Amino acid sequence: MRILIVGGGVLGTLHAWQAVERGHDVVQLEREPEARGASVRNFGLVWVGGRASGAELETARRARLLWERIGERVPALGFRANGSLTVVRTDAELAVAREAAEGPEAAERGYKLLDATEVRALNPALRGDFRGALWCERDAAVEPRTAQPALRAELAKTGRYTWRPGREVRHLSATGVVDDHGERHDGDVVLFCTGARTGGLVRELAGDPPVRRVRLQMAQTEPLGEQLTTSVADGDSFRYYPAYRGAALDALAGTQPQGDVAAAHRMQLLLVQRLDGSLTVGDTHEYDEPFAFDVTEDPYAHLADVAGALLGRPLPPIRRRWAGVYAQTADPGRIVHRARVADNAFLVTGPGGRGMTCSPAIAEDTAEELDL
CATH class of the missing domain: 3.30.9.10 (D-Amino Acid Oxidase, subunit A, domain 2)
Structure with a gap:
């Protein structure tokens, strides 16, 4: 399959990682020249100890293991099990x-x-x-300012990943998306991982997400x-x-x-x-x-x-x-808001302060739920 990821932050990038790992082709689009939101404005903490019992703790523990495995492949991620x-x-x-x-x-x-x-x-x-x-x-850390570029560099080695910065997605069709340059990007599935930016096309598709x-x-x-x-x-x-x-x-x-x-x-x-x-x-x-x-x-x-x-x-x-x-x-019982917004498109947002910690496992769950 060809997967389109809208959003260049850590959540979008880990969804790209999961998709490529599962054999799919990925195009990742980001409205800015580089991710500039919460994904780089954080501590880089993989914070397991404070998570709520149940699904949140399980997700954080699984993500911690995934971060360690990814860190072994991507030294520039700066992963360290420092506690x-x-x-x-x-x-x-x-x-x-x-x-x-x-x-x-x-x-x-x-x-x-x-x-x-x-x-x-x-x-x-x-x-x-x-x-x-x-x-x-169990706690660990990565380098938030270099994590996304490091992950993208590794993804690019596969030949199945394309990074398209400076492209704001304006339109969703049955066959993909169109950006603000008028360029069409074809894909089978579109994943909107737009973080705190829930206006524009996201609001048109999803209303006001919870x-x-x-x-x-x-x-x-x-x-x-x-x-x-x-x-x-x-x-x-x-x-x-x-x-x-x-x-x-x-x-x-x-x-x-x-x-x-x-x-x-x-x-x-x-x-x-x-x-x-x-x-x-x-x-x-x-x-x-x-x-x-x-x-x-x-x-x-x-x-x-x-x-x-x-x-x-x-x-x-x-x-x-x-x-x-x-x-x-807004639902304290959920790790993230994940919802279908069109036949071929899904919105994944709202991990809160758990984004850097849980993104690898959230992306894994998305891939399983969508049978990617």
Whole structure:
């Protein structure tokens, strides 16, 4: 078959990967010269530990294995099984970490509760004052800025993949699509993987998909000057991931409210070191549209304070700041919104903050569901 992928982000690219792996010819179209949305404006985290029990956790674990296999073939993906530490500084945060580490899914998730000495042995760059950390050995990372080009370069070697950037799809027909250059692209199946862009042709085909948009602010620092051996989160991360819901988290919420800035911007700290030694740091969560066109400085000051407390020294200077918007399915029981929008076309969007983590498995599920 000939598969047309509309969208050049990680979700579209992993659908292209699945299709080519299954022997199909693929043309991938992207409206920009390069993917510029949430697929490059993220941490590159393959984040298994915080996922909800059931289908979401199963999808994340399967995706983690797929990322590792792909990384073996595509070194430029920058895959590394570095795990994560959610570092805790108070009794209430420690209680949440302990409840998770002693829970029925601890082994499945790769959890282990570490004291402060064990944390520093595992990640010597953390020299601040803290009680311990929840270690998740299943977590991993890739390089979001280079992932899509690296995957495309590998796909191109097959001779069955074509990348067409700078092409906005304007029309869907029974035999394919027409772009804004008037060029026709023939195909048997069209997969719209357009992320948070659900207007234009997508709205004409699908109406208003049941997804909401989420805006975040992030930054990248100068190189740290030493290796951060794991990804790092702070205790506020427990508030934003479904895996940690329980009595201990309820007690945390009741006895340890977030500070004004963190609460106003729905913040957590995540730190991931890039291959050049710099740190990706974030993030905020904003749900009410219209979103601002600019970034706000207070969250960056908060992130620098929290990161500095864990590192035991000032966060390196920030050299890049950005905002990003991703689409999140409105149904909490679904990993992604996948729907037929025409006889030969499907919309796949809304993985939310799970996009980088789960895309390989989401694409695999699409291929199975469509019998590709």
